[in-house]
Amino acid sequence: MTNGRLWIVATPIGNLDDLSPRARQTLREVGLIAAEDTRHSAPLLAQAGTQPRVLALHEHNEHEQAARIVEHLRGGGDAALISDAGTPLVSDPGYRLVRAARAAGCEVSPVPGPCAAIAALSVAGLPSDRFVFEGFLPAKAAARRERLQALAAETRTLIFYESSHRIVESLADLRGAFGDAREAVLARELTKLFETVIAAPLGELAARVEADANQQRGEFVVLVAGASGEDADAQLAEGRRVFALLREELPPARAAKLAAAITGAPRKRLYEG
Structure with a gap:
């Protein structure tokens, strides 16, 4: 049996008219949709004219739900992942599901669209x-x-x-x-x-x-x-000056942390030069 495909579907960030025709069609055709909040996604799915099986997938249950979705994919069914708004995985859960689907040999495809x-x-x-x-x-x-x-x-x-x-x-x-x-x-x-x-x-x-x-x-x-480049150079120079002063009294790691906090210079670069 051929594995199903996982679709990563971007949804509107506000205006529901921004749901693309391809996204609408995909949501209508899949047998399972994973949504960050099923209550939030309900109006969108109703507007898209689809009533598939919907699972809640969020940061607290992603590992467990990913296994269920992969089981569905390996049974030959397609699935879609949506977030509350915009493109999934951009400050939203989902990458564990994508990794699990790929590890199981399932295709993962994007349906691009809005991103705040x-x-x-x-x-x-x-x-x-x-x-x-x-x-x-x-x-x-x-x-x-x-x-x-x-x-x-x-x-x-x-x-x-x-x-x-x-x-x-x-x-x-x-x-x-x-x-x-x-x-x-x-x-x-x-x-x-x-x-x-x-x-x-x-x-x-x-x-x-x-x-x-x-x-x-x-x-x-x-x-x-x-x-600006000049600002960054000046900030790094000041950071190194403060680091050198603090290092006379403190361990290097502590001196670097304090110098970075005081000046905003990148802590790792304070050791250079």
């Missing part, structure tokens, strides 16, 4: 030839600030996802790590009724969102311009 990160990048007006997708920042403030300090010298455009209950704090931390003048863009509720795209220096952007409760609602993509 790429949609935001396309309208941001920031350099898009090279970029870094960071997904969601850590929820805890200390870990979030440490991560941002490690990215402060990154020269590529940075893309983050953020939720409504952390957007004010995250913008404040971005401002602290990258400075008030760094160019940034806030893309909120893309393709939805209250879509807004605001481009401003980080200091202005953080203050504007903090002062406007309406801009704190919904789903967010935050894009930040990369550091």
